Amino acid sequence: xxxxxxxxxxxxxxxxxxxxxxxxxxxxxxxxxxxxxxxxxxxxxxxxxxxxxxxxxxxxxxxxxxxxxxxxxxxxxxxxxxxxxxxxxxxxxxxxxxxxxxxxxxxxxxxxxxxxxxxxxxxxxxxxxxxxxxxxxxxxxxxxxxxxxxxxxxxxxxxxxxxxxxxxxxxxxxxxxxxxxxxxxxxxxxxxxxxxxxxxxxxxxxxxxxxxxxxxxxxxxxxxxxxxxxxxxxxxxxxxxxxxxxxxxxxxxxxxxxxxxxxxxxxxxxxxxxxxxxxxxxxxxxxxxxxxxxxxxxxxxxxxxxxxxxxxxxxxxxxxxxxxxxxxxxxxxxxxxxxxxxxxxxxxxxxxxxxxxxxxxxxxxxxxxxxxxxxxxxxxxxxxxxxxxxxxxxxxxxxxxxxxxxxxxxxxxx
Amino acid sequence: xxxxxxxxxxxxxxxxxxxxxxxxxxxxxxxxxxxxxxxxxxxxxxxxxxxxxxxxxxxxxxxxxxxxxxxxxxxxxxxxxxxxxxxxxxxxxxxxxxxxxxxxxxxxxxxxxxxxxxxxxxxxxxxxxxxxxxxxxxxxxx
Numbered sequence: 073x074x075x076x077x078x079x080x081x082x083x084x085x086x087x088x089x090x091x092x093x094x095x096x097x098x099x100x101x102x103x104x105x106x107x108x109x110x111x112x113x114x115x116x117x118x119x120x121x122x123x124x125x126x127x128x129x130x131x132x133x134x135x136x137x138x139x140x141x142x143x144x145x146x147x148x149x150x151x152x153x154x155x156x157x158x159x160x161x162x163x164x165x166x167x168x169x170x171x172x173x174x175x176x177x178x179x180x181x182x183x184x185x186x187x188x189x190x191x192x193x194x195x196x197x198x199x200x201x202x203x204x205x206x207x208x209x210x211x212x213x214x215x216x217x218x219x220x221x222x223x224x225x226x227x228x229x230x231x232x233x234x235x236x237x238x239x240x241x242x243x244x245x246x247x248x249x250x251x252x253x254x255x256x257x258x259x260x261x262x263x264x265x266x267x268x269x270x271x272x273x274x275x276x277x278x279x280x281x282x283x284x285x286x287x288x289x290x291x292x293x294x295x296x297x298x299x300x301x302x303x304x305x306x307x308x309x310x311x312x313x314x315x316x317x318x319x320x321x322x323x324x325x326x327x328x329x330x331x332x333x334x335x336x337x338x339x340x341x342x343x344x345x346x347x348x349x350x351x352x353x354x355x356x357x358x359x360x361x362x363x364x365x366x367x368x369x370x371x372x373x374x375x376x377x378x379x380x381x382x383x384x385x386x387x388x389x390x391x392x393x394x395x396x397x398x399x400x401x402x403x404x405x406x407x408x409x410x411x412x413x414x415x416x417x418x419x420x421x422x423x424x425x426x427x428x429x430x431x432x433x434x435x436x437x438x439x440x441x442x443x444x445x446x447x448x449x450x451x452x453x454x455x456x457x458x459x460x461x462x463x464x465x466x467x468x469x470x471x472x473x474x475x476x477x478x479x480x481x482x483x484x485x486x
Numbered sequence: 487x488x489x490x491x492x493x494x495x496x497x498x499x500x501x502x503x504x505x506x507x508x509x510x511x512x513x514x515x516x517x518x519x520x521x522x523x524x525x526x527x528x529x530x531x532x533x534x535x536x537x538x539x540x541x542x543x544x545x546x547x548x549x550x551x552x553x554x555x556x557x558x559x560x561x562x563x564x565x566x567x568x569x570x571x572x573x574x575x576x577x578x579x580x581x582x583x584x585x586x587x588x589x590x591x592x593x594x595x596x597x598x599x600x601x602x603x604x605x606x607x608x609x610x611x612x613x614x615x616x617x618x619x620x621x622x623x624x625x626x627x628x
Contacts, residue, residue, distance in 0.1 A: 422549055424550045428552075440524060440525070454526035484499065484502075484551075
């Protein structure tokens with residue numbers, strides 16, 4: 073990794089995102105809902121357009137140049153993803169629809185085959201429903217126990233609890249890399265060590281980390297790592313599951329169908345090699361090509377620089393927001409420990425009202441439980457408002473946001 | 487621009503800050519409650535009738551401005567009305583009362599009290615509350 077990171081030129085970046093020119097109610101769009109999905113640069117949009125105008129064919133088995141070209145593009149995309157997260161081999165990259173499907177894939181294949189009554193899975197209270205519900209479904213089926221690492225009052229994981237909860241009967245530890253509510257960056261490497269010490273596998277939900285900071289799956293020593301393309305400038309409908317080859321090879325297939333078999337007769341089939349064993353049916357080639365272009369874009373800026381830019385923005389936003397009377401901000405104060413996600417409440421104003429007032433000024437934030445209801449219960453709230461940043465956001469936008477929050481407070485007299 | 491919105495919302499905000507008809511009624515004739523699951527908005531409505539006329543109505547609840555203000559406005563409107571006229575109220579009446587445009591998501595907040603009221607009326611009349619019929623008759627765009 074380089075120690076010197078380039079400075080991000082936000083004005084130049086914004087030129088690449090046509091949607092940022094949109095206005096709502098006569099106001100310039102300020103897009104602060106990046107933890108839900110990112111906007112797309114024209115480089116990604118054009119790559120998809122080019123694919124359909126010049127390169128479209130079904131991949132594999134096509135004995136003609138066009139199909140070979142599409143196949144090459146699809147496989148190159150996997151090589152690019154592998155390098156982006158520092159996987160050892162591109163065969164360890166499985167394409168899914170999104171993070172949710174990646175996690176479900178593990179639950180359905182590895183989980184169903186390897187878990188038995190008396191085993192347990194360790195999660196945390198800050199998981200998105202995507203890293204909770206698949207395991208709840210599995211626990212009903214396999215009579216296994218789920219255990220949850222709690223957070224402290226600042227929103228940091230209680231590592232002391234991890235040491236206790238992860239035991240000899242733990243078969244899997246599954247933790248989010250960055251919380252989609254608190255922004256907390258979890259010490260996944262340390263948690264992985266504890267998991268491996270007890271012989272458990274380690275899964276990391278990287279949906280909120282991969283778009284925003286350098287990710288090295290081998291350094292983390294994750295057995296599985298899941299993330300979504302659409303949160304990192306790519307199109308919707310393409311997600312990634314990384315898995316260590318030796319583990320993936322032992323796993324049963326996920327969906328059955330074309331392309332995932334080596335040979336097939338009426339009596340039965342043998343499974344294809346990695347990663348195709350897990351990719352039945354026609355692939356999302358458009359998605360793979362879009363994701364590939366998204367990674368090129370991110371690499372051109374540098375993930376270190378992106379992280380630095382977001383950290384500065386978050387720091388600025390936290391400082392400005394702290395001055396607002398009656399505001400309650402959730403998550404760690406130290407921006408070294410948090411990503412560009414800020415959840416908050418303002419007095420007793422319902423977060424949906426906050427979102428509506430902000431919307432009237434062209435500011436898009438999210439309000440609700442953020443698919444993390446257990447965390448809402450832990451925080452003692454029904455919902456929060458959430459602003460989340462990305463490469464194209466700037467301080468000026470935060471200034472407008474702060475101004476509007478103060479105005480709302482004044483008008484509602486909380 | 488936003489000042490216009492705030493001006494438009496002034497009436498709603500007034501109901502939100504100083505809600506009218508808040509409380510409970512002992513032995514109500516009509517009583518029902520419901521929650522908008524995604525928002526957590528909750529409304530409980532009590533109505534007292536005399537000669538098929540609303541003589542008192544109260545609500546209690548929690549949630550967003552739109553849900554609470556629309557409940558307060560709706561009850562204020564129905565006090566003194568014949569039950570048969572109350573039953574004729576639709577989404578249009580609620581929107582007229584609020585006087586602002588709402589996105590589809592916020593519409594659910596605005597209509598929570600109307601739904602609770604109709605559920606209570608159905609119960610009072612000994613009928614099963616048919617949500618599909620209710621939506622078809624009173625909520626879906628004409």
